[in-house]
Amino acid sequence: MALLSLGGFWLGTRAVSQASAAPAVPSHAGLPWVTVHEGDTLWTIADAMAPDEGDPGAVVTEIKRLNGLPSSLIRPGSRLYVPSAHALP
Template sequence: MRVKRPRPPVRLTRRGRAALVVVVAALSLGGFWLGTRAVSLASVGQPVPSHAGLPWVVVGPGDTLWTIAGAVSPGRDATAVADEIMRLNGLRSSLIRPGTRLYIPSDR
């Protein structure tokens, strides 16, 4: 008759613990990176419909919605024009990045 002995608990060596820490850190950093990518893509907003015939500008370094609004419609309230630019471009926030093409409201 054979007696079954209980197996000893699993023990990690120093190298095993180091490998486990590296794997967990890599997975955490990968998840963090993917999360920040998802947030940055989500903040872009809705897909922009075709705005055939509308004028547009390219955002330059240091530009804000309000400076663009003031430049394209100097006689109007910059906040109202900035809100209209946000609506036209499907923006959910006022954050804009250099190189982005923004459609601007045409003069009526």
């Protein structure tokens, strides 16, 4: 019985430590979003959203942050939240 209790305690502490290690993703309430299509990249999406900025790198960085993306890899059919200041009309 003691081993069973210790095992449950150990599993509980692992779950808490793993949950706290997950990156915090902000709430997406009210943010506009786009659906990724075949051939889209973060760069082309950001460029379409902010064509007057010249270098869309800052918008790419913000899209990655909003969606908790560790890299620039995106897949067709995915929904990406975008900064509201750069929403497509």
